[in-house]
Amino acid sequence: MFELLQQSLFSGLLVGSVYALVALGIALTFGAMKIINLAHGELVLLAAYMAYVIESRTGWNPYAAIPLAFAVTALVSIAIYLLIERIREHRELNSLILTFAIGVILTNAILLVFASDVRSTNSPLLQDAVSLGSVYAMNSELLAFVVSLLVMAGLWWWLRNSWYGRAVRAVSSNRDASMLMGIDPRRVELAAFIVAGILASVAGVALYTMSVVQPALGPALTVKAFVVTVLAGVGSIPGVFCAALLLGVTEAMTVTLASSALQELVGMVLFLLVLFFMPNGLFGARARRG
């Protein structure tokens, strides 16, 4: 029994780290700009397919695809922002619909270009098993864990130490007042979207190396990421990481102790419980105002 739990705890942590990677981009645009980018899952997916393109064409390690993936996701991300920027009324609701529409467009574009086949890495190096004591993992999973830790730290540092982080939040808090501070709202928001693009590109490549991708995956990724974001509490980047790990572990434990058919159920119940009893999320310090 102990061995069983040990392995599932470990697996849960690794899966959680990918949830975190996917969630960070959403957490950034939502936490900072109150804009939920419903096309974020598709951005991640797009990056994953770039990894597939690079791997299948050149045989290189999928991680070599990060520059290409970044170029593509950043472009799409910028396009998304330029469209959102044109919305004047009811920005929060309308941007939701707009990004949803963009997600539909991307999903179908991916379907048209890459067909509905399932894709995943073939690199033996990444797929090889490693054991840490009595627990096992794929190389790619450990790598993704480390990458997600680094990315999280990087993002956290950026939001903390660059003027952008504060500025983005100021813009979403009060646009006019932020302009009076000398902030160019478009510039900082665009920067946030580009960073979200970077995050998506890394997440996509990591996803490709340790899981299976297919065109219809986008919305599921977005929802999971958003659940993690809310679980964490808006505005807390380390919180996203912890919440993602918690979700991963909870799911793995459900599989081990009960049935794998209940995994999603337990995840959702956990989410609701947190939402009702800790409306600010597990790590969100800020008051949520109506």
Place this chain on the structure above:
Amino acid sequence: MMRNLPAAALLVAALAIPLVFGGNGYIMGLMVSGLIVAGVALAWALLGNLGGMVSFGHAAFFGVGAYTSAILSAKAGLPVPLSLLAGALGAALCSLVMLPALRLSGPYFALAILAYAHIFKILATELSSITGGSAGFQRFPTLPTIAGIDFSSRTGSYALLVVMVALCALVYRAVKRSHVGTALRAMAESEDATRVVGVNATLLKSWMLLLSAFITGLFGAMNAHIINFLEPDYAFSGNWSVLPIIAAIFGGYRTILGPVAGAVLIYLFDQIIAKELLPVGHQILLGLLLAGMILVAPNGLFGLFQTRRKGAPHAAA
């Protein structure tokens, strides 16, 4: 008189369609599906517009309505008209479980409802002794023949749905025009301000959730008896959450007729025009249409027609 023009036009169109296409099962089938979406879109818009709550999970009510009605009519032998009502009530009852979510605002509420939809879907899969599990549930009665009208025929279903959509629209209108409607409109963005003048915000919002769930459940139940097959993936499909949102926004979710017209138009556009142009991936056109609409006419099709009411929100600067 001018104000009722769109409504009159819609009514004429609704009457004309069976006269022109009555023999064409395909068109009538599309209309029926479109009207189902229209009903849910209306319910969604009611909650969104009056309750100020954006829901991502109306599939929950839709599915519960469908299963409740199907199971009661098949296993308990309830006559279908009653089971439809029971389905609607079942959905409303389910929304009681969601009342705690009313404390949440904006995206938090939307996501909480989505979580509920997931949970109900998984329950429907797991409680296979009642629901038939993922294998699905079939062989339950179709819509009955009453007073010589066979409601299970395409034209019969169509007539039923037109009447139901119209009834729900009237209820919606009555609520919206009442003082309750005015108070609800304000509550979305200024809850404290409304409460200190004596509005019991929680209660009013609860009523809206209940009403919206009721309507959605009703249409879910009708759809079940029209399609005559249920399985969790279908009854609780994300489509029942997403399509109505698209339709409502497209038509103008702050209007009453917008969601209805939006649903039918979007559905027909997607199925007739988009599918013709792009057999695979035709939803890309839907996406483009929706994105364009939000950018060009954020208040939807009907919002475009409506002369801007004095004092309506407008963009400053």
Place this chain on the structure above:
Amino acid sequence: MLRLEDVTVRFGGLVALKEVSFAMGEGEILGLVGPNGAGKTTLFNTISGLVRPRTGRILFKDREIGKLPLHARARLGLGRTFQIPQPMHHLTVRENLTVAQVFGAGASDPARIDEILEVMELAEHADRDAATELALQELKRLEVAKALATNPALLLLDEVLAGLESHAKRRFIAKLRELHQRYALAIVIVEHDIETISSLCSRAVVLNFGELIADGTPEEVFRNPAVVESYTGTADA
């Protein structure tokens, strides 16, 4: 009419109100003054139900209202304004008043609303969108109008006169007097302008760091050394 007994409010480590007790009678106009952050708005929030006190009782019309929800207190006849105006969004000025009247006073009376619009000099703005098309002073008048529409017995006014130029201020004060007479209103008013308090109120209480430090006629209160030190400062700066 209104009685507070040992009301204490905390925000985390901060004691915003410390065992505050006072009572006021029917038809009284009470001035509530004190330095910034003394707890005046918090006191209003506590009475109207936005903030739950840690300890203490609040009695209104001889009824304990400490556990009642916001809307119930409003229906009992507690009207209040917000220091930072909070109009009801998406509604016109007139609709704001209608909602307040229907839900707060329990009856619909368009004539009365017209009257309030007239009195509060909002008639010309009646059909503007309250949240996006009014300037600050208009919003403040709307605050008072909304509270009046609920047909209150007690009106809590939080700095409704701040920022008015002197003539407008005088006009407003006269109006308040008239309302007070006509509807037999009891009023608690927060104001930083000593003159206003002196001319309008028969009695004033002073809060400082959440504590009630003085209670009496405005003259008495403003002569109180503690008040002078913490609030008015020396006569000339």
Place this chain on the structure above:
Amino acid sequence: MLEVRGLRAGYGRINVLWDVSLQFPTGELTAIVGPNGAGKTTLFRALMGLVPHQGEILLDGRPIRGRTWDLLEAGVVMVPEGRMVFKDMSVAENLALGAYPQRCRQARARNLERVYALFPRLKERHRQLAGSLSGGEAQMVAMGRGMMSEPRILLIDEPSLGLAPVIVKEVFGIIRRLKAEGVTIGLIEQNTHIALSVADRMHLMRSGKVLLSQDAGSVDLDRLHDLYLARESGQVQA
């Protein structure tokens, strides 16, 4: 020197300013008074590029094309009413944002100390969300935030609004000090007496027009009074 010529501005369907022309001479304090709804705030907002407008705005004789953030870099800063703080950010973050323009980022720590010294209450509450501050405290944040950016030209909208008398005195002390340091100041103030005590020149606005412009030393209070009450109209130069 900041100058406007023939400024027209408004909100959507409503026009508020009608051909307003006035100057904020370098190193002087220019007070603007006038009844409520006269368009004083709108004038400042238009100057800062927050409200669409027609007419010319000149900074040191050169026309500026109203990009708010360029103005900030050039040292033109506005202190809005306390409602315009960043409600869901802490006091410290609000103040830090005041130092956003490139030119004053270096001196952020020093300026923060200065602001905390002037408003000790803000130092106590530096972690509190600005949205939960009392009205007066929020006003202090707005004022402090403006001072974080080392303004060359400072436009202040009703700094005394909602402040206790002691604090009002302090704030005007600060304004005097800033003026002494050579900052050009535009001030909107309801209290004519206080305004006159610090101003070099005074303009009276009414219904979106400047009706009276006078040197502070030679203000005719009766005239002012009359104009407030609208017994007279028309442009008056003194």
Place this chain on the structure above:
Amino acid sequence: EEIAIGAHMPLTGSLARSGQAFNEGMQVAIKVFNESQSKHKIKVTVIDDESQPAKAVTAVEKLNSDGAAAIIGGYGSNIVGPASDTSNRLGKVYITGGAVSDELVARGNTHFFRINNNAGYQRGVEGLMQELKPNGISIVASTREAPALLAKGLEESLTKLGFKVTLHPFDPAITDFKPIINKVKLQDKSEIIFMSAYENDYVGIIRAAKVLKPQVKAIVGAWSLATPKMYSDFPDLMQNVIGTTFLPFPVEVKDEEGKKFAAVYKEMFGKEIEYASTLAFVETMVLSEALARAADAGTLKSGGLLAEMKKTDRPSPLGRITFNAVGDNPNFALSMGQHRDGKIPLVSPAASATGKIAYPALPW
């Protein structure tokens, strides 16, 4: 004489992969049939049902109103169910190769035909198990409709055959299978992992098994596993894995029809035939022939097709095809094929085997 028929296929949505393969097989059949004789020309209109029942129902209605003589059904029992109901109501013959639920033939629809069924898959797997005689079988099954049905059926029948069976149903949203495989490894300790799922799940499950290396002797799966495509996409994962199929690879089709099919398929789509396309090919051929017979007899307009369908009795790449009273094909049974260095020999049942099973059969 041109005969118009219609088809609804899930070209988009969750079942798009299978729908595409079905569509290809069907197109090849039409071509082969039209070229094989010159009297009749079959024309097919395909509508995307988006993997949704309501869309499939309207598709059937549209095809009917456009004058289709019969309808070829799509994939997935939940979609075929309501669609074939509608077709039945409209009096149109409906044939499918993608809906295996037993419920479908219990409805008493007179115009419903299908060439495959759950029982056929079960029989294939049961045969293999009886040959291997493992001490225990762990079934890892998606809770989606078809996989869940197969898993349920197998759990019952294998238990009846005396095997120790453990069922692990999983939510389709799952991506990490290590916790499940870990249970197999530490709790079940069975010798066989049987997967009833779809392609993406197979990849995930086998990867997890490769990492945790449970003491199993074989990894076996259901549909869409023993296909050349899976091997070419994931060679490291598929080696030695066993799945249901009926054709070895490279295709060693003995019958003329199969050879023809493979050749035309390669010509049209540039790849080898696979499992789903073969199903579609066969159903389309069966239908086409019945249509031709009815047209020859001049009864096509007067409902003669139904009678001709019932008379069907022909060999096919899938084996013999006949229809019983409820429209089911009682002869349907599958073989098991094993991935071996890019080839897929049939390893069970012994009668149709083209190679010997490598056992233990593991990709590591």
